[in-house]
Amino acid sequence: MKAADFLYHRAGSVAEAVTLLDEYAGEARLLAGGQSLMPMLNMRLWRLGALIDVNQVPGLDGIEVEGQGDLEATRVGALTRYASLERSPLAASRLPLLVEMVRHIGDRQVRNRGTLGGSLVQGDPTAEMPLACLVLDARVRVESGRGGREIAMGEFYHGSYAAALEFDEMVTEIRFPRHPQHFAFSELTRRHGDFCVLSVAVTGECDSDGRWHDVRIGLGGVNDMPVLAEAASARLAGTRLADDDIREAAALTQEAIDPPSDMRATAEYRAHLVPVHVRRALQQLCSKNRAADRR
Amino acid sequence: MSFERTLNEQEISLTLNGERVRAWAPSRMHAADFLRQRLGRTGTHVGCEQGVCGMCTVMVDGQAVKSCLMLAAQLDGAEVCTVESLAEENGNLNALQQAFKKHHGLQCGFCTPGFLMLATSLAARGEAMSREQIRDEVSGVLCRCTGYEGIVRAVEEYLSVQQAEGSRFRQAEGSRHAEGAQQAMEAQS
């Protein structure tokens, strides 16, 4: 199908883009990679007064590292495309979990166009980037004519497909604290490159005596938005991730989920899969750590 | 607030298969329709118009994209390559097209322009790729006829030939550079 009529603006700066958003008072949307917006318009799931193309806005597609040690942070511009993340040596060394998860998104053409900021604002509950950013404890920088603010990923969603943005706000940057030492990712998809049935991303630090701390377990596709399984994480603090620890923590993840039934899977099936994949991800975390020790 | 209706139409200047062209399009028109209906290049096919089938894949500024998910207006200033750019001037098929023919990489041919442009963009990256990687890289175009085997084999053969030629070219360039450097050093001493 063809999109319904709309006006088109090409913004040359963030200031221009947010001014236009404000003038249209909720009737306009920013056009970033277009990999979610364009299908919705073509299918007429959405009718908009105007699109504001931000692809020409300079300075929003970089990856930069600042600070050192515990204060190290990596800043990624909102318009950074998936393909740039895939190929950036800087991203590979500073944000390895994000880069691993990017490779699970869509296909080559989708990754050539889609952007990190677009994926976060789209807020698909099964999407990889919101889950990665949540587990990595990222903060989202937002600008509007009224000034700027930062939103923690944990507070970035009101619900599914509902980012906590005002209509005049634009995401400009995603800021990541120092990357955790260890990480693992596991997801189930029905078809290659499809949106997932569920996904699990885990991170953690391991002391020289083999005890784990700051274990974070993020779950995608099993709630309105990606969630952290806090009780399960707490169960693992100070443990060596022995089989019993992992089994009990995996069982505790049930508290964090409220899975939907849709065309990809029933709620029961998803609830069954969560501990299975959490167990796998934690075992992977453990074995990667041992492999690193041996090196 | 009122907006001029002229915003509903866009003037678009682009380089299409090496040729400068200019045309108008309604704002809501996607790039695939623009290429077909306004520029007469009907080699780019349209299937789902929701980014799933990959029939509309073309190269924009060297990258493979689904042109049903871009607006015509976004091609302004861009360099666009469609399947019409592949065959040689005398009408002979290029090496990639010949590989598709040889390996039975097409039956009805509806998906072929998409695969050809995706493979062309892969070759431009100049990386060696395993069959597994090729499968992954071409997964964004669907084919309902061939079962993909012939397509993957054709792309594999084409990439390996391109790679070999690319490295021969780079070696030749390298030795020219080395010669140049040698001469420069000799000139200095």
Ligand SMILES: Cc1cc2nc3c(=O)[nH]c(=O)nc-3n(C[C@H](O)[C@H](O)[C@H](O)COP(=O)(O)OP(=O)(O)OC[C@H]3O[C@@H](n4cnc5c(N)ncnc54)[C@H](O)[C@@H]3O)c2cc1C
């Ligand atoms: C075939 C196909 C398969 C896909 N598979 C996956 C998958 O497996 N996993 C996955 O996660 N995604 C998948 N996607 C979606 C893809 O990741 C999109 O790129 C992403 O959801 C949106 O990013 P975008 O840059 O394309 O944003 P757009 O489509 O341009 O925009 C999406 C929304 O975000 C808003 N927006 C964009 N940028 C900003 C900004 N800077 N500030 C404020 N608002 C903004 C837009 O106004 C719009 O409402 C797939 C898409 C397709 C077509």
Ligand code: FES
């Ligand atoms: S027509 Fe563009 S992806 Fe199907």
Ligand code: FES
């Ligand atoms: S050859 Fe018919 S769809 Fe691919």
